[in-house]
Amino acid sequence: MAYVDTVMGMIPQPFRDLALRHAEFIKFAIVGGTTFVVDLAIFYCLKLTILEPKPVTAKIISGVLAMILSYFLNRQWSFRSRGGRHISSEAVLFFIVSGIGVVLSFAPLWVSRYGLHLNAEHYSLTVENIADFVSAYIIGNLLQMAFRFWAMRRWVFPHEDGTTEIDVSEPGPPDLPEPRLTPRG
Numbered sequence: 557m558a559y560v561d562t563v564m565g566m567i568p569q570p571f572r573d574l575a576l577r578h579a580e581f582i583k584f585a586i587v588g589g590t591t592f593v594v595d596l597a598i599f600y601c602l603k604l605t606i607l608e609p610k611p612v613t614a615k616i617i618s619g620v621l622a623m624i625l626s627y628f629l630n631r632q633w634s635f636r637s638r639g640g641r642h643i644s645s646e647a648v649l650f651f652i653v654s655g656i657g658v659v660l661s662f663a664p665l666w667v668s669r670y671g672l673h674l675n676a677e678h679y680s681l682t683v684e685n686i687a688d689f690v691s692a693y694i695i696g697n698l699l700q701m702a703f704r705f706w707a708m709r710r711w712v713f714p715h716e717d718g719t720t721e722i723d724v725s726e727p728g729p730p731d732l733p734e735p736r737l738t739p740r741g
Contacts (some may be wrong), residue, residue: 583634584705595622615692619658635713651708661696
């Protein structure tokens, strides 16, 4: 907790209040960034080796593995303060919502590859890889992220009273002191 307090103390006051108010989204985004890197690494390892002719299959596998990691990180960190469901129903809902997210993330890749034919057969390998990255990791992940954040708060990790919103009228944590910079010397 001391590390978090130190980091929060470094954030200027107007932004600190904003960060505290949107802490759940910030944590969700950090988990998303982490699982993005895992997903990307697995996807390209598979796509450039054993699943070279099957990029959609590689994306599905990488997405499912990243989804499992995402559940544990979101449960233990992003949505830790929520607890409106039994863990088994929570896990089932998480994987249903995330499964829809995986479909949303590979649908643009499918359109790019098979609808628009942006592959090495019709274009260069460089064009294929750029099109795969843009469609799967930029467009697909933005669609997936927006849907998943909304659905996680609404159905998977609701508050115990069934609400999805945080009551900002309650006093938050006390103001942290401004960090003091001491010269080295």
